[in-house]
Amino acid sequence: MTRVAFVDDHESVRLGVEAACARTGNTEVIFSGSTVTAYLDWRRGSNADPADVVVLDLTLGDGTTVSENVSRLVAEGSAVIIYSVADRPAAVREALVAGAAGVISKSSPIEDVVGAIATVARGEVFNTVEWASAIAGDRAFADAQLSTREREVLKLYAAGLPLKIVADRLGIAFSTAKENITRIRVKYVEVGRPAPTKVDLLRRALEDGLLSEFPAGADGARRQP
Numbered sequence: 161m162t163r164v165a166f167v168d169d170h171e172s173v174r175l176g177v178e179a180a181c182a183r184t185g186n187t188e189v190i191f192s193g194s195t196v197t198a199y200l201d202w203r204r205g206s207n208a209d210p211a212d213v214v215v216l217d218l219t220l221g222d223g224t225t226v227s228e229n230v231s232r233l234v235a236e237g238s239a240v241i242i243y244s245v246a247d248r249p250a251a252v253r254e255a256l257v258a259g260a261a262g263v264i265s266k267s268s269p270i271e272d273v274v275g276a277i278a279t280v281a282r283g284e285v286f287n288t289v290e291w292a293s294a295i296a297g298d299r300a301f302a303d304a305q306l307s308t309r310e311r312e313v314l315k316l317y318a319a320g321l322p323l324k325i326v327a328d329r330l331g332i333a334f335s336t337a338k339e340n341i342t343r344i345r346v347k348y349v350e351v352g353r354p355a356p357t358k359v360d361l362l363r364r365a366l367e368d369g370l371l372s373e374f375p376a377g378a379d380g381a382r383r384q385p
Contacts, residue, residue, distance in 0.1 A: 162281040165191040165199055165211035167229070168243065169221045173266065177215065177243075180270045187277065195222045196229045200236065210237040212281050215273075216260075218244030218251055226251050230258035239280045243273065256367075257352055262286035283359060304347045304368065311370060313340040318358070318365035 164187055166174045174192045181187040190211055191199050203210065214233045218226055226242070233240050242255045242263040252263050261280045264273055279286045306314065309330075316326040317337075327337040341361075348355045348364055355361045365371045 162187045162277065163190050163209070163212045164188065164277055165214045165238070167191075167193060167196055167199055167214060167220070168217040169194040170217070173217075173243075176270065177273055180274050181277065184274060184278075187274070195220055196224065196232055197222070200232065203236070212239065213241060213261075213277050214238045215241050215243045215277065218242050218255065218263075226255045227258040230255050230260045234259040239283075241276055241280055241286070259354075304344075304351050304353065304364070306344060306347060306368075310340050310344050310347075313337055314344050314361060314365050315370045317341060318362040319371060 164181060166177060166189065168174050171194075178189045178192060181189055190208060191202055193199055193202070196216070199214070202208075216226075216229060216233065220229065230240050230242075240255075240260045242252060242260050243266060244252070244263065255263065262276065264276045264286075276286055309332075312330055313326055316329055317323060321329070323337050323341065324334055327334045330337070344361070345355055353364060353367075355364050362371070
């Protein structure tokens with residue numbers, strides 16, 4: 161059962177997505193409200209575990225920034241999906257840098273929103289046209305100044321190859337490949353885009369144009385970014 165919280169200052173929007181989630185039978189809506197502060201206060205007051213996924217509006221009426229809201233939710237242990245009209249690429253970039261798992265437009269079919277929640281809850285990379293357009297051409301966002309070798313290692317590793325196979329493909333020692341991954345992670349931290357997991361590294365590779373499409377999933381299908 162996926163535990164979901166909705167933070168949006170438009171009640172009608174929240175009610176629609178809540179109803180769709182309820183119909184799945186495997187999603188429990190544990191909170192619905194208009195601010196992140198209200199959610200955190202509720203959680204502490206009820207001593208509840210954090211939501212697996214928080215669906216968050218890009219702009220709330222309480223004056224908070226999207227970076228602040230995403231950072232607070234991620235620090236609590238939740239994955240965050242930005243649910244917005246997605247007409248503000250700069251704000252979407254801020255959300256992604258702060259740790260949001262992805263963004264989906266409020267014009268998307270409701271089943272796509274439910275599917276996005278399930279994808280993020282499984283710990284998988286979630287990408288959309290809105291996500292891609294928010295980072296396109298933004299070198300300040302994309303530039304971690306990786307070396308040629310580091311880019312080669314990241315491209316193969318993020319595409320799903322085990323690190324030993326990556327080393328073999330590039331004709332380098334396993335220890336060298338491992339050192340490259342460590343340096344890559346350090347460089348991403350230095351530019352405010354941490355990548356502690358392999359899924360995070362996949363996101364960074366997509367953001368930086370090292371991969372043109374998602375690696376095949378368990379079903380063998382490929383998904384375009």
